[in-house]
Amino acid sequence: xxxxxxxxxxxxxxxxxxxxxxxxxxxxxxxxxxxxxxxxxxxxxxxxxxxxxxxxxxxxxxxxxxxxxxx
Numbered sequence: 001x002x003x004x005x006x007x008x009x010x011x012x013x014x015x016x017x018x019x020x021x022x023x024x025x026x027x028x029x030x031x032x033x034x035x036x037x038x039x040x041x042x043x044x045x046x047x048x049x050x051x052x053x054x055x056x057x058x059x060x061x062x063x064x065x066x067x068x069x070x071x
Contacts, residue, residue, distance in 0.1 A: 002044060009048035014039040024071070033066050 017038030021031025041061070045051040053061075059070045 005044050006046045007043055010039045010042050012048070013042035013051075026070075030070070034062065034070075037062055037065060 014035045017035035018031050020038075021034040026034065037058070041053065041058075042051050063069050
């Protein structure tokens with residue numbers, strides 16, 4: 001995270017990232033990284049469901065943080 005704004009909803013964001021990764025047939029390590037990134041992106045936004053980004057933005061953040069590209 002770049003700033004901590006509101007942790008409410010981070011667990012849900014983490015779970016969503018994990019499920020999304022597994023639905024895309026990612027290995028467990030990649031799905032876990034996706035989940036962690038979702039939680040980190042969520043903590044930067046106030047409220048439970050106010051974060052907004054598209055897959056391209058998510059994939060770029062993933063590449064920057066973890067050093068490899070999502071399929």
